[in-house]
Amino acid sequence: MSKNRFYTDEMIDFIRENAPGISQKELTIRFNEKFSADKTTKQIATVCAKHKIRSFTNSFYTNEMIDFLRINAPKTCHSELTKQFNNKFNTNKTVQQITSVCTRHRMRRIRETIYSDEMLDFLCANIVGTRYRDLTAMFNARFNTTMKEDSIKRICNGVIGIKNMLGRDPYTPEMITFLKENANGTPYKELTKIFNNKFSTNKTTDNIRAMCQKYKICNNNYCNEEMITFLRENIKGKSWDQLTEQFNAKFFVNKTKREIYRACGNRGLFPHGFCSRSERQALGSEIISDGYVYVKIKQPDVWIAKHRMIWERNNGPLPKGYCIIFADCNPRNFDESNLIKVSRQELSYLNSHNLRFTNPEYTIVGINIIKVIIKTKERQKELDNEKSKKKNQQEEA
Numbered sequence: 001m002s003k004n005r006f007y008t009d010e011m012i013d014f015i016r017e018n019a020p021g022i023s024q025k026e027l028t029i030r031f032n033e034k035f036s037a038d039k040t041t042k043q044i045a046t047v048c049a050k051h052k053i054r055s056f057t058n059s060f061y062t063n064e065m066i067d068f069l070r071i072n073a074p075k076t077c078h079s080e081l082t083k084q085f086n087n088k089f090n091t092n093k094t095v096q097q098i099t100s101v102c103t104r105h106r107m108r109r110i111r112e113t114i115y116s117d118e119m120l121d122f123l124c125a126n127i128v129g130t131r132y133r134d135l136t137a138m139f140n141a142r143f144n145t146t147m148k149e150d151s152i153k154r155i156c157n158g159v160i161g162i163k164n165m166l167g168r169d170p171y172t173p174e175m176i177t178f179l180k181e182n183a184n185g186t187p188y189k190e191l192t193k194i195f196n197n198k199f200s201t202n203k204t205t206d207n208i209r210a211m212c213q214k215y216k217i218c219n220n221n222y223c224n225e226e227m228i229t230f231l232r233e234n235i236k237g238k239s240w241d242q243l244t245e246q247f248n249a250k251f252f253v254n255k256t257k258r259e260i261y262r263a264c265g266n267r268g269l270f271p272h273g274f275c276s277r278s279e280r281q282a283l284g285s286e287i288i289s290d291g292y293v294y295v296k297i298k299q300p301d302v303w304i305a306k307h308r309m310i311w312e313r314n315n316g317p318l319p320k321g322y323c324i325i326f327a328d329c330n331p332r333n334f335d336e337s338n339l340i341k342v343s344r345q346e347l348s349y350l351n352s353h354n355l356r357f358t359n360p361e362y363t364i365v366g367i368n369i370i371k372v373i374i375k376t377k378e379r380q381k382e383l384d385n386e387k388s389k390k391k392n393q394q395e396e397a
Contacts, residue, residue, distance in 0.1 A: 240257045311324045
């Protein structure tokens with residue numbers, strides 16, 4: 001048995017101490033000189049992988065290097081950028097390595113004919129606290145261009161490197177406090193007007209509603225206690241149109257039917273005789289969804305595919321990772337012989353190889369073909385793993 005197959009603790013410690021910062025080739029040379037060995041680069045790389053020793057030769061970039069690339073990448077081609085980088089940091093990086101770093105950190109080059117240094121500086125100075133829509137308008141007015149909002153957003157996020165949500169209008173603590181103090185009992189439409197007048201903004205009703213939901217600020221769906229009491233006392237026996245008309249006449253407001261429905265529904269108030277769909281359907285009821293028949297098996301709203309229910313009634317619970325298909329592709333044929341259990345993997349292969357037919361016999365043949373294909377691939381994978389394992393053992397020897 002060859003002595004080169006073994007690595008002492010001293011050798012492993014040497015590799016661990018010297019691996020960071022140098023290439024595998026240089027590490028191999030130092031190793032062979034130190035221990036008078038004749039290891040190959042591949043053997044040293046295998047030892048590093050086995051003991052989880054990582055070399056940071058080509059992947060290590062300091063924050064200063066990344067900042068240098070981020071500043072200069074939009075203005076320079078990668079070949080010129082590589083020269084500047086090597087001169088700056090006294091390295092010997094290749095163009096491909098610099099390109100990979102720029103791609104990983106989403107640094108894109110901008111053609112000078114489109115974005116000048118002045119344009120980029122303008123975006124950097126104005127992006128924070130400004131909507132992309134407003135920033136685009138400012139940019140076009142400043143440089144007499146016709147850029148679109150998506151283009152400006154892509155430049156700010158992908159090239160300049162401004163991330164997160166800096167392009168949206170921030171909500172200050174004062175604004176949040178104002179919403180908490182004024183939201184209760186105030187319609188969102190009216191609350192939006194008050195908010196915009198107070199802070200000189202142009203928020204929409206949806207913006208204010210979203211912020212109230214985000215910070216869990218409740219305004220009781222536009223209704224105070226008196227309004228809720230009125231709805232509770234007058235809802236029975238009336239349609240939504242009638243109830244809305246009476247509500248608006250009573251409180252001199254202009255609510256829509258949808259707003260009244262939402263206010264009542266959130267409090268469990270419905271006209272006499274109203275019930276949800278799940279309550280209307282009795283046990284054993286059938287519905288059709290996406291072409292398949294479903295049966296209600298439990299209250300209030302538990303359904304199961306009818307073909308699966310029939311198969312489980314005759315064969316027991318369906319194992320995890322399996323499903324039931326129709327041999328003749330007819331989702332209305334619930335005959336026991338037409339229901340076949342297949343795994344999710346087999347179903348995927350059946351669909352991708354177009355081996356499902358209206359003739360049940362052809363479908364069964366297709367399933368058998370798929371099982372052979374899957375078994376063949378599994379066996380081939382085992383052989384490849386064994387071959388790779390033997391190859392590694394030979395290299396270590």
